[in-house]
Amino acid sequence: MEPAAGAVAGVEELRVENLAKRFGGLRVLEGISFALAPGDLLGVIGPNGAGKTTLINVITGRTPPSGGRILLGGQDITGRPTHAVSRLGVVRSFQQTNTFKAASVRENVSRALRFSGGAGPQGWARVAPLLDAFGLAPRLGEQSDKLPYGLQKMLGLTLAYAANPKVLLLDEPAAGLERSERTRVDEFVRHVRACGCSVLIVEHDMDLVRRLCPRIIVLDAGVVLAEGPPAEVLARQDVIAAYVGADAAGDEAA
Amino acid sequence: MEARSPSRWGAQEWAAVAMFLAVLAVPWATDDLLVQSIVNRVLIGAMAALSVFIMLRMDLLSFATPAFMALGGYAAVLLTMHGVTEVLLIVPASFLVPALVALPLGALVLRLRGVYFVLVTFVLTEILQLVLFMTPRLTGGADGLAGFPAPTLLGTELSDARSVLALAAAMALLAAVITAALTAHFRQHFAAIEENEVLAESLGLVVWRYKAMGFVVAAGIAGMAGFSLGNMLLTVHPTSFGAQQAVDTIVYAIIGGRGSILGPIAGASLLVTVSDFLGNQGQYAQGLFGLLLILVTLVARGGIAGAVAALARRLRAPRAAAGPAAAAPEAARGGA
Numbered sequence: 343m344e345p346a347a348g349a350v351a352g353v354e355e356l357r358v359e360n361l362a363k364r365f366g367g368l369r370v371l372e373g374i375s376f377a378l379a380p381g382d383l384l385g386v387i388g389p390n391g392a393g394k395t396t397l398i399n400v401i402t403g404r405t406p407p408s409g410g411r412i413l414l415g416g417q418d419i420t421g422r423p424t425h426a427v428s429r430l431g432v433v434r435s436f437q438q439t440n441t442f443k444a445a446s447v448r449e450n451v452s453r454a455l456r457f458s459g460g461a462g463p464q465g466w467a468r469v470a471p472l473l474d475a476f477g478l479a480p481r482l483g484e485q486s487d488k489l490p491y492g493l494q495k496m497l498g499l500t501l502a503y504a505a506n507p508k509v510l511l512l513d514e515p516a517a518g519l520e521r522s523e524r525t526r527v528d529e530f531v532r533h534v535r536a537c538g539c540s541v542l543i544v545e546h547d548m549d550l551v552r553r554l555c556p557r558i559i560v561l562d563a564g565v566v567l568a569e570g571p572p573a574e575v576l577a578r579q580d581v582i583a584a585y586v587g588a589d590a591a592g593d594e595a596a
Numbered sequence: 597m598e599a600r601s602p603s604r605w606g607a608q609e610w611a612a613v614a615m616f617l618a619v620l621a622v623p624w625a626t627d628d629l630l631v632q633s634i635v636n637r638v639l640i641g642a643m644a645a646l647s648v649f650i651m652l653r654m655d656l657l658s659f660a661t662p663a664f665m666a667l668g669g670y671a672a673v674l675l676t677m678h679g680v681t682e683v684l685l686i687v688p689a690s691f692l693v694p695a696l697v698a699l700p701l702g703a704l705v706l707r708l709r710g711v712y713f714v715l716v717t718f719v720l721t722e723i724l725q726l727v728l729f730m731t732p733r734l735t736g737g738a739d740g741l742a743g744f745p746a747p748t749l750l751g752t753e754l755s756d757a758r759s760v761l762a763l764a765a766a767m768a769l770l771a772a773v774i775t776a777a778l779t780a781h782f783r784q785h786f787a788a789i790e791e792n793e794v795l796a797e798s799l800g801l802v803v804w805r806y807k808a809m810g811f812v813v814a815a816g817i818a819g820m821a822g823f824s825l826g827n828m829l830l831t832v833h834p835t836s837f838g839a840q841q842a843v844d845t846i847v848y849a850i851i852g853g854r855g856s857i858l859g860p861i862a863g864a865s866l867l868v869t870v871s872d873f874l875g876n877q878g879q880y881a882q883g884l885f886g887l888l889l890i891l892v893t894l895v896a897r898g899g900i901a902g903a904v905a906a907l908a909r910r911l912r913a914p915r916a917a918a919g920p921a922a923a924a925p926e927a928a929r930g931g932a
Binding site: 402425428429436441442445452453454456458502 | 784785787788791792794795796797798799800801802803
């Protein structure tokens with residue numbers, strides 16, 4: 343497959359080539375290729391079980407691929423352990439709220455900065471705008487699992503950004519958020535892109551995808567079903583059949 | 597905005613070290629052999645429980661403590677039998693031998709989590725006990741090793757009851773200092789692994805490195821406890837290092853409180869003393885441990901140390917509206 347539009351050859355940050363993942367006889371991902379330029383944003387959608395989270399797991403080294411390559415700034419990072427991939431600049435967020443539950447907001451951020459090698463005033467200065475924007479700044483002393491769910495989720499995103507990523511992989515950042523809270527995800531994505539960070543976003547909220555993503559890929563049963571601007575892709579009959587129809591109904595119910 | 601320096605010792609670390617410093621005076625404060633014997637066993641139990649505590653800081657429940665105790669104990673005793681009696685050599689050896697064994701072992705077992713780690717460490721203890729029984733030429737087999745020369749300090753023999761206790765107290769002090777230094781220096785790292793290992797790793801923490809470090813140090817501290825036990829009993833024997841001892845040390849750490857270094861010390865002090873008073877009715881001690889364990893699990897997850905910390909916080913801020921309610925969950929983890 344050709345590299346996706348938007349990634350200019352030579353300056354791309356993340357490049358995924360022909361990625362495959364099989365669990366025994368089960369094909370979870372097959373022939374996945376795309377590229378992200380610095381500051382680029384790619385949406386990944388698809389029905390449950392399409393392989394979206396597995397894609398993030400494979401890129402971040404949680405589980406090794408069965409085939410294909412992952413390049414970061416031209417460097418092959420395929421199969422490296424999670425901490426090494428993270429230190430090189432590919433950091434993920436998680437679907438469920440993911441913080442250090444017993445620790446305060448301050449300790450959470452401090453750990454993210456320290457573990458990624460960025461402890462110190464510069465690190466704090468980098469995340470301060472996000473802490474302010476999400477209303478976390480006045481709650482630094484609070485235990486993270488005592489925060490409202492929406493704030494825990496935003497803290498999780500802030501931690502991922504605190505780890506100083508070049509590429510952020512967001513796994514359903516809006517899941518579980520109230521509609522009114524979802525604009526915070528927009529704010530987050532805009533902020534990190536403005537800082538030169540590339541973003542891959544796996545999301546079920548179609549409004550958010552349409553709003554944010556200049557281009558998307560649709561995964562179905564582990565393969566890329568469609569790719570392009572959301573308006574175009576989401577209008578395709580095969581995409582609607584595979585995904586949008588079912589989820590649009592589910593989305594309304596939620 | 598930044599959190600406090602990660603490596604700073606808290607009140608609990610200082611208190612733990614101060615307690616063992618004070619115990620150094622006990623051999624000279626009393627000639628009562630019963631008291632000396634109980635204190636000696638408390639010190640050994642506390643050392644073993646500190647070893648368990650280190651692993652619990654990373655949410656790993658280790659049954660391998662007796663195996664490392666055996667390695668340390670047999671290594672030290674074998675050294676004395678081969679003419680090396682200087683404690684300045686055999687104490688480090690009792691630490692280093694199990695620590696060096698733990699290093700490659702850790703590469704195998706530290707991949708495991710939860711119940712699988714528990715099971716594999718349990719099996720390690722069983723296997724080592726079997727090895728001790730099966731190697732009579734080296735370890736005395738079912739007879740164990742006895743009649744070995746007393747350790748010496750710069751040529752002075754440490755064979756009387758007072759010296760034996762003083763040596764145990766010195767080793768326990770060393771174990772407490774090492775444990776405090778390790779757990780305070782890596783407090784945030786260990787806590788992150790305990791609370792959310794997957795997140796810590798994805799933020800760039802090299803989790804296996806900290807687990808390996810903890811495992812190696814925990815093994816070394818268990819080894820000193822093993823030597824201390826052999827030195828007190830004047831014998832090392834496979835039955836001293838079985839699964840039952842693993843259960844006991846875990847019970848000390850959990851009933852005492854897994855959230856604070858004072859927990860394992862409090863647990864060992866209380867439970868060793870109580871089981872001594874129950875004397876011949878040893879089975880009652882086991883029953884009592886079981887009951888206490890249920891009690892701690894149900895009402896005081898932070899164990900004795902956690903409950904005391906919660907109480908102290910409650911007394912300190914009796915009128916703060918949110919005080920006790922907010923303090924309770926934190927205290928349940930030992931107020932770390």
